[in-house]
Amino acid sequence: MKSKNMTSIPLDSTRFRQPLVRRFAIPQTVRGAIAVLVAAGLVTLTGSLFAGPIQAAENPPAATPVAAVPAGPILIAPATVSLNHVRQPQSLQVLGQTADGFSLDLRSQAQFRSADPKVATVDGQGWVQPVATGQTQISIEVAGQSLAVPVSVTLSDAVPLFSFRHEVMPVVSKAACNSGACHGYSLGKNGFKLSLRGADPAQDFLAITKEQFGRRLNLQFPQESLVLAKPNGTTPHEGGIRFKAGSLSNELLLAWIRQGAPGDLADTRAVASVRLVPDRLVLLPGQKHQLQMIATYTDGSQRDVTRLGIFSANNTQFADVTEEGLVTAGDAGETAIVGRFERTFTAASILVLQPDSAFVSTPVPQDHLIDRPVVEKLNRLKITPSPLAGDEEFLRRVYLDLIGLQPKPEEIRAFLAETATQKRAAVVDSLFARPEFVDHWSLKWGDLLQNSRNVVSQPSVYMFREFLRGAVAENLPLDEFVRRILKSRGGIVDDPASVYFALSKDTNDTVERATQVFCGVRMLCARCHTHPLENWTQADYYGLASFFTQVSTRPDTRYPQAPNTKIVQVTPTAGFAIHPRTGQPQPPHFLGGNEPTIPAGADRREAYANWLTSADNPFFARGMVNRIWSYFFHRGIIEPVDDVRSTNPPINPALLDALTRDFIDNQFDVRHLMRMIVLSDTYQRTSVATESNRRDQQNFSRAIPRRVPAEALLDSLIQATGVNENFGGVPGGFRAAQLPDGTVDNQFLSLFGKPQRMDACECERDRNSNMLQALHFLGTSGSSIGSRVTNPNARPAVLVNQKLNDEQLATELHLWSIARHPRPDEAAVVIEYLKANPDKRLEATQDIMWSLLNSRGFLLVD
């Protein structure tokens, strides 16, 4: 993105600009003659203006050649070229592959030649420019091979006018004039407001051509138009220089103004999709590769928009990209390059690998639907996974992940003593049967569905909580669970699931909550403007809203003592949601899908719920599988889990696909999915890195430690020390995992990030560590650890009373505090501390427990 990286297309070079300026300097005084003159001039003009870098031979090559020879076939993309617009040239990609699978960009080594330059020309970088209607072919000589691409040119007799929608709008977007920080800001900038990211071309056409008496355009002296002089720096511009005089952007705008700034708002052709070619690259660190961006329009036509689209890198550590789409690989790893043209997105996955001839592939477990794609991926990445964790590491992890509690010493001992080969499977099944399993997972659903006394009455919260607990306890299939919620109606006794709707502020809130939790898609942005990172528009948003506009609530008079107890009612005659920009009712349509025919008077939520939970729904099963996966690892396969979009691709698509398929095949059985995950080798790997996977944090090659969540941390602390916590406002004896919502005033839980349930986002739970937490653990006043370990009835006092020897005491303290035996060096440190304080055994024991509970071993899940 920095100009220093601009090597391929010298849009701003002086030698390129000069001739253009001369050509444009045609005297134009008679308005009516402008179009004719320019159109006449453009026939020759476009040859240089749009055919890309005609001086290619003088340019450095676009991509650094790799010291490797292509093996296998060389591909030209596209395989055939069809051109029908004089200003829309097409680039040719010349793609090869090394024997070990690295991508090769061979364009700069290739020799291009047009068989008939009167039909189409080609430059040294493979840009094919139409000249006249006819057929020809481009031959390509590369790496000793001869290839050819047929070219068909169909040009209209008249040179088409410059298009506001298809030539000016892309320039405005590429220069970011319409971004949120600039004129796309809701209040505009300096009196000039554009629709955010070009959502509304009609509005933008007015703003550019008509507002302020048209002073933004100067048809007399086009170069003095503010829309040119500001962004190209001729006139001071608070937003700085957006493009240079002479650049493609500048020349397009200028030519459009010279033609009298024609509008083509009636043209309904729109971009239907965009793709990057190739969509997958495997590169060496430092290697470069050009991407090509192709837009497909609603009428089926295609257009090479490499020079008008916007490229960006998801993670520049692994790959960066220039404005022109030249990728440079960084560190070994994986990321995506996002391409955007107008408001449509796409992504190409970039894999950066070190050449490692000594790498020995890990045998692929062919029959395991998780381990197979994970190991296949690791083999491609040349990463050797860590071995399986020992019994204690596994046991603590699976306890915390499944029931939100550490195992007790007797449970650890029993597990270690067990000799059955299937003992890990057996312990997992036993955890499913534990009451804490219900607490742990209904807490999670309570978070996601935002059950809270801030919004609904206490009876409502408890009834909904019971509904969630029941669903977890009976392992209600997830599709059925969600259907019950989405079709619920009535009061809290009639149908406790109805509290879901009572928790919504309004229809929009329901749309956002339902889409984020059940589809993993964040729609909030599209409420007010086109989503900045995905193809969703306001029409998509309000199309979803129309499924829910029949829902409303009224007070449930059966609970006079509990205001905010509501009855959820469905009004069959209620209309559709109103699209705020058009002011028209927006018929319901499924996310990324079609408009269903729903009989008048039917509950439209049923159509939605049935669409959502059908086996071929692209979001639901996939989103849920991804989300549940993330509860057992440090990340989802897509991360963030509730931000699924084309520009945020899964780290291992095969893994996500396999899990999704399996989840659907098993009737959305959550426990089946969880069992599959926790008994996979992938989950059971140790957190200790190998030399090979030390730097990998993305591909599940080992366990990545996570901070224990607030409730599990507090419940484990209580179990370890034997000292309870009293929560206000709930029945006595509640564990942290059993709390009905986030309104409970507890310093420990709020410091450690218990969500307040203000948002449907998984991110509301803070999993970070910070200084105030550490102070809370270390301090004395109100300290959770300090006062607990010194309590006369706490674990240290109990253990000291048992008259254990030093070794036994060290072991017991470790088992209670961090749920594993000490290693010999760890035991030695503790024993030494005990020996150094012979007359203060209780205090020393308290100190040891204090230290263990402040250590990583307690605060993190390995």
Add this chain to the structure above:
Amino acid sequence: MLHLGNEPVPVCHGVTRRSFLQAGSAGLAGLTLPALLNRESAGAVDEKRARIRNCITIFLVGSPGHLDTWDMKPEAPAEVRGKFRPIETNVPGIEICEHFPLMARMMDKVALIRSLHHKTGATHENGQRWMMTGHDFNADSIKPHMGAAISRMFGQKSDLPANVILPSPIGNTGAGPLHGQTAAYLGSAHEPFFLNSDPARPDFKIADLEVAQGPSGARFDSRRKLLGQIDSLQKRTESQSGQMHDSAYNGAFRLLTSPKAKAAFDLKAEPDSVRDRYGRNTFGQSCLLARRMIEGGVRYVTVNHFETVFNLTCWDMHADGGGLNNTYLDYERHLCPQFDLAFTALIEDLSQRGLLEETVVAVLSEFGRTPQLNPRGGRDHYPNAWTNFLVGGNIRGGQVIGSTDKTGSRPVNNPIEPPQILASIYHGMGINLDTTMLPGPGERPIRLIEAEPIRQLFTGA
């Protein structure tokens, strides 16, 4: 782990950059230095160019009547102008209440804003939320305190926390718990650190910081050593969460044990003459402590002038004869002199130490008070007009921004709303409000504030 927007968003300053603050490693125990430098070079935050590096907010809980303090209307009828008379200040043409004689002598440093108003309810909490966060909000959409946002933006400058509230957060002021003094969605790392201890008491100490001292100090030391040994044996593979854990504990240990951090809280180190100058009361000593905090490297200090409005002498002058029985007599005898003494001591002290140049002191309140005296001779809540003021940094003193009508009932020119005050402070601290985004609820990148700075406040404007 937070992960914000993926697309590099071009900004209005010529370069293309990632405009969302990348959370990454910085999201946690505050921002790391490299991340901050990175951000500075990106242009969103220019701490070096910023004239204001620190902020002290003095929050007048209960809220003084503007007609009785800094927007007097001596020509108005008696039931409007109240009991007090204006006096001249060292800036010709600016007059303030006779009970602020010390402040009158430093009016050349003060920028008065007389056209403040807000448009939501007249509870204390509405005003607190506006002034502490720049938004009004409900329990289901809590917004972060400005100090928390500053902490999130800049991180810690020293061993002390970045964001401190003295002496304690606002407690019960009548209408619920939402006072706008929490970190909200910015995460508990940025919660304000507060004393919960009265710095005016002779035995003043901060319990959380006392563990490392006195007889228990030796035990704390040995526990700390033991924890160090245990932790180093447990560490087998480095991980991000492990590093975060270490950095949290290192920060806490530094705060507990570093002599500099400890000294910052030690009011006994101040000569009696200085402690007297600020006033030997909770507010005065809190202002003194605020200066020590700023010296020690805290970026944002909030001094709450009173924790509640009930059953104590405070600015909430309803004169209701009951739990809210503050009157002119209380203003005259206690409140105005207490404020005058501490506020001017703070400004003088900061100025003498060269800190006023880089520290803005904002004196803020929830609302004004009714132009008409109530039947008991008090005044009630009035969000339609009031006066607050700023001093320090590149704030241009000796000026009045905006004005109210003849009875102080509404702004007549340049009406200002609370978010503009916050926008001005952010702007002064070098934050480009157009290009800086914070992760909002649901990680949605949002602007710090939807308002423009008051350019007129600053020198050179």
